Every structure is written in C-alpha cells, then in structure tokens.
Amino acid sequence: MEKVKETAEKIRTMEIRGAGRIAKAAAEAIRDYAAQLEVTSIEEFAARISEVSSYLISTRPTAVSLPNAVKLASRYSSENVEEARQEVIENANAFIEKADKALGRIGKIGSRRVMDGDVIMTHCNSHAALSIITTAFEDGKDISVISTESRPRCQGLLTIRHLNNFGIPTTLIVDSAVRYYMKDVDKVIVGADAIATNGALVNKIGTSQLALAAHEARKSFMVAAETFKFSPSTIVGNPIEIEERAIDEIVDPSILKELSHVQVRNPAFDFTPAEYIDMIVTDIGIIPPAMAYTVIKEHLGWEFGEL
Ligand code: RUB
Structure with a gap:
C-alpha cells in the first residue's frame, strides 16, 4: 500500500500530472500492488483491489483517464487468486502499452x-x-x-x-x-x-x-x-x-x-x-x-x- 500512497500523493500534488500520465501511473500502481498482494481468498483480493482503486481515483476528480485506467487495469474474471493476480498484471501492462502506442499514433x-x-x-x-x-x-x-x-x-x-x-x-x-x-x-x-x-x-x-x-x-x-x-x-x-x-x-x-x-x-x-x-x-x-x-x-x- 505504501507505493500506492506514494503514487496517489504524486498525483494529488501534481508531481505526476496531465491526464495521460496520471492514467499510466495509476495502472502501474495497481499492477505493482496486485503483484505483491498477500491474501488467502478471492473475496479479500477483490476487496483490497477495490479499496486501492477508489483511493487512486479520489486523487483528482476531473481527468476521466484516471477511472478509465483503473477500471481497465483492475479487471479480472478468475475466482482463483493467482490467476486473478496475473489478469490484473496483464491488463495493467496492456493498458500502459496501449497508452504509449496511442501517443505515437x-x-x-x-x-x-x-x-x-x-x-x-x-x-x-x-x-x-x-x-x-x-x-x-x-x-x-x-x-x-x-x-x-x-x-x-x-x-x-x-x-x-x-x-x-x-x-x-x-x-x-x-x-x-x-x-x-x-x-x-x-x-x-x-x-x-x-x-x-x-x-x-x-x-x-x-x-x-x-x-x-x-x-x-x-x-x-x-x-x-x-x-x-x-x-x-x-x-x-x-x-x-x-x-x-x-x-x-x-x-x-x-x-x-x-x-x-x-x-x-x-x-x-x-x-x-x-x-x-x-x-x-x-x-x-x-x-x-x-x-x-x-x-x-x-x-x-x-x-x-x-x-
Ligand atoms: C493538464 C491538462 C492537459 C490534459 C491533457 O492539466 O489540462 O491538457 O491533461 O494532457 P493538469 P495529456 O496539469 O492540471 O494535470 O495529453 O498529457 O494527457
């Protein structure tokens, strides 16, 4: 959670700013949080991901790229914690890659x-x-x-x-x-x-x-x-x-x-x-x-x- 708080603070204070950068930073924060999350059930996984998502989204209210990124990055369908974790990591990485490519396009x-x-x-x-x-x-x-x-x-x-x-x-x-x-x-x-x-x-x-x-x-x-x-x-x-x-x-x-x-x-x-x-x-x-x-x-x- 420390790293998520750090990213959230950087967004709030505008050290990270601009709608695109904010979105990428949030996706990275969710990915890294999911990667190290120690939980015993999928319910706990869901609750913690949802808590972190809301926390990141609350940093700045206007740029819709932020909730969009959080939503796209934190999606998973599996009922198994390890699989769900992998899905979040992959979705977050896919979002970040897409965002980089989008700027070029x-x-x-x-x-x-x-x-x-x-x-x-x-x-x-x-x-x-x-x-x-x-x-x-x-x-x-x-x-x-x-x-x-x-x-x-x-x-x-x-x-x-x-x-x-x-x-x-x-x-x-x-x-x-x-x-x-x-x-x-x-x-x-x-x-x-x-x-x-x-x-x-x-x-x-x-x-x-x-x-x-x-x-x-x-x-x-x-x-x-x-x-x-x-x-x-x-x-x-x-x-x-x-x-x-x-x-x-x-x-x-x-x-x-x-x-x-x-x-x-x-x-x-x-x-x-x-x-x-x-x-x-x-x-x-x-x-x-x-x-x-x-x-x-x-x-x-x-x-x-x-x-
Ligand atoms: C930045 C701003 C930018 C958009 C688009 O506001 O208004 O025009 O976010 O930026 P702030 P980008 O500095 O308050 O975040 O194209 O980099 O996403």
Missing part, C-alpha cells in the same frame, strides 16, 4: 493535418497535443508554436521547454493574450482531460476561450485525445466534476485577510462545447465530436450494466 495521424508554415497555438501541457506538433516538425514541416502560460500552475513553461528541446520556434504568451494573437494562428491544438458523450471537451481552464477566439477568427480547433479520455458515465447523464484547487495557487492568502468581501475561486478545468471543435484526433483516427458515443461504446469496452 495520435502524433502520426494528427500531423498529417499540420501544413508547412502553420502557426499553432496550444494551451497548458498536453503530451498528446505535443505529439502532433513534434511529429509534424520532425516530418520536416516548417512550423512555429504560440504557447500560453496557463496560469496558475504555468504548465506552459513545461511546453515551451519541450518544444525548445526539439528546436521548434515558440512564443510564450499570457493567457489573456490569446484573442490578440489568434489572427496570427492557423490552428489550435489542445489535449483533453475528458470528452463527454455529446462531444464536449474538458481541458485546462481557459481552453474554452481559445476555442471561442478560434471560432470567431475562423481558425481550426483540434483536440488530441486517446480513446481512454472519453467518459462512459456521461452516457447516462452523469456530469464531469470540475476540480477546484487551493486558492494559494493564485494569491497569497495573507493578502486576503483584510478583504472580508472577497473570495477567490480556482477551477482547474473548463468545458468547451462540441460546436467549437473541428476534429478530435484519437489513436483510432480523426473523428468529429459527434462520434464520441461510438468511441465509448466500441472502443472502451463499455457495457450498459456497468454504469
């Missing part, structure tokens, strides 16, 4: 839509979006990137470092400069924490204003998302919870002491409606947002009774 598929000379705007730090951008660059396309700072945690600084390592010309801007620079942009590419059945995107706070500005300027808005970023429970109308983080990420609480009429809010994600999204680049191909239901039904092993 998204890069390959999405980069075909990037044109020579494109200026791409991105937000936050998405490994899936970056896979498209770096693949296009490595294919010899002469591109440049405008990266937002992504307050308050400034994940944009991770993005500019990553792009710089590839030698991609990159401009860092504050989040509020998004509309001002949209005229210079050819396409926006962002990642996803979750995609609902209706094709709405949940991603880093501020994503929806990139989408609005892109829509207004008639620029293409592309989302990069592995199939495990789609949310099965939205099929039955469950909402996606938006994480609200501590206010000290935004302002020193001592400043607020004398300001009795002021509150500070810090939502970490927002919703972008499907009508602002031109395409979603997934590991199974490019889809319109309206196809989200099909992805959930056919590629996530979703069954109605499980919801």
Whole structure:
C-alpha cells in the first residue's frame, strides 16, 4: 500500500500530472500492488483491489483517464487468486502499452493535418497535443508554436521547454493574450482531460476561450485525445466534476485577510462545447465530436450494466 500512497500523493500534488500520465501511473500502481498482494481468498483480493482503486481515483476528480485506467487495469474474471493476480498484471501492462502506442499514433495521424508554415497555438501541457506538433516538425514541416502560460500552475513553461528541446520556434504568451494573437494562428491544438458523450471537451481552464477566439477568427480547433479520455458515465447523464484547487495557487492568502468581501475561486478545468471543435484526433483516427458515443461504446469496452 505504501507505493500506492506514494503514487496517489504524486498525483494529488501534481508531481505526476496531465491526464495521460496520471492514467499510466495509476495502472502501474495497481499492477505493482496486485503483484505483491498477500491474501488467502478471492473475496479479500477483490476487496483490497477495490479499496486501492477508489483511493487512486479520489486523487483528482476531473481527468476521466484516471477511472478509465483503473477500471481497465483492475479487471479480472478468475475466482482463483493467482490467476486473478496475473489478469490484473496483464491488463495493467496492456493498458500502459496501449497508452504509449496511442501517443505515437495520435502524433502520426494528427500531423498529417499540420501544413508547412502553420502557426499553432496550444494551451497548458498536453503530451498528446505535443505529439502532433513534434511529429509534424520532425516530418520536416516548417512550423512555429504560440504557447500560453496557463496560469496558475504555468504548465506552459513545461511546453515551451519541450518544444525548445526539439528546436521548434515558440512564443510564450499570457493567457489573456490569446484573442490578440489568434489572427496570427492557423490552428489550435489542445489535449483533453475528458470528452463527454455529446462531444464536449474538458481541458485546462481557459481552453474554452481559445476555442471561442478560434471560432470567431475562423481558425481550426483540434483536440488530441486517446480513446481512454472519453467518459462512459456521461452516457447516462452523469456530469464531469470540475476540480477546484487551493486558492494559494493564485494569491497569497495573507493578502486576503483584510478583504472580508472577497473570495477567490480556482477551477482547474473548463468545458468547451462540441460546436467549437473541428476534429478530435484519437489513436483510432480523426473523428468529429459527434462520434464520441461510438468511441465509448466500441472502443472502451463499455457495457450498459456497468454504469
Ligand atoms: C493538464 C491538462 C492537459 C490534459 C491533457 O492539466 O489540462 O491538457 O491533461 O494532457 P493538469 P495529456 O496539469 O492540471 O494535470 O495529453 O498529457 O494527457
């Protein structure tokens, strides 16, 4: 349990962050926990796996990749502890391998839509979006990137470092400069924490204003998302919870002491409606947002009774 707690803490404190990485770390934690679990009955095995699954899922509420990964990794059918253990290890490993391959496939598929000379705007730090951008660059396309700072945690600084390592010309801007620079942009590419059945995107706070500005300027808005970023429970109308983080990420609480009429809010994600999204680049191909239901039904092993 110590290692599970360690991983959970890293996810909670955002040492491990980004929906894809969170999912992989959770799958690894479940696999390693199952591998060393000492139990005498399948009932005990089930109870302990379920406890650890809930614990990991409780670390961050928004990225659906986390419950999806936990669910896919912790599946087993055998009534025998040793066999069930092997199933969990294999399912977790299969998930991790698929997640790694998905990033490569998204890069390959999405980069075909990037044109020579494109200026791409991105937000936050998405490994899936970056896979498209770096693949296009490595294919010899002469591109440049405008990266937002992504307050308050400034994940944009991770993005500019990553792009710089590839030698991609990159401009860092504050989040509020998004509309001002949209005229210079050819396409926006962002990642996803979750995609609902209706094709709405949940991603880093501020994503929806990139989408609005892109829509207004008639620029293409592309989302990069592995199939495990789609949310099965939205099929039955469950909402996606938006994480609200501590206010000290935004302002020193001592400043607020004398300001009795002021509150500070810090939502970490927002919703972008499907009508602002031109395409979603997934590991199974490019889809319109309206196809989200099909992805959930056919590629996530979703069954109605499980919801
Ligand atoms: C990260 C974020 C990313 C998505 C997709 O938020 O919003 O755009 O998670 O990332 P946080 P990826 O930093 O709060 O986790 O494509 O790497 O899965």
